[in-house]
Amino acid sequence: MPAQRLCRLPLRPYLCTAALCAALLAPLAQAAEILVVTDSRHPVQATRDARLIELDQPARIEAELGAHVPADPSRGAALVQQRLNSGGVELQQRLGAAYQGVVDAWSLGVTTIPAVIVDHRYVVYGEPDVAKAVALIEAHRRTQP
Numbered sequence: 001m002p003a004q005r006l007c008r009l010p011l012r013p014y015l016c017t018a019a020l021c022a023a024l025l026a027p028l029a030q031a032a033e034i035l036v037v038t039d040s041r042h043p044v045q046a047t048r049d050a051r052l053i054e055l056d057q058p059a060r061i062e063a064e065l066g067a068h069v070p071a072d073p074s075r076g077a078a079l080v081q082q083r084l085n086s087g088g089v090e091l092q093q094r095l096g097a098a099y100q101g102v103v104d105a106w107s108l109g110v111t112t113i114p115a116v117i118v119d120h121r122y123v124v125y126g127e128p129d130v131a132k133a134v135a136l137i138e139a140h141r142r143t144q145p
Helices: 012-030 057-066 075-110 130-143
Strands: 034-038 051-052 115-118 121-127
Touching: 012 121, 034 075, 034 130, 051 057, 051 075, 115 130, 121 130
Parallel strands: 034 051
Antiparallel strands: 034 115, 115 121
């Protein structure tokens, strides 16, 4: 049986590297997902890192498509179809994102707007200042074990 040999590695460079990685990645580990649910009648002061869901966005997009449509149904349908086609992928993405936002708000059980939701777990209703709502949530989280 061969003798085992113990090697001593200098730990200082490894500890420094680990500490640097921890310092750089800590904000990512603590980063919260922020959703803001509102509509055009309830403006909010959203932060850059928040996802804004406007519940009336699908209706506003559909109103754009149906604006100034002739009274004749066949001409009106043709004009709307032309607008849908000319909007292309960008319009499809806008519509898809707008409806997905409505579904997300519904699935989270949002009952009042504006609503600020953090990590799909905490919610503040009625506060239009998103930074203030997030601060309220963070203060609450600090008091909980």
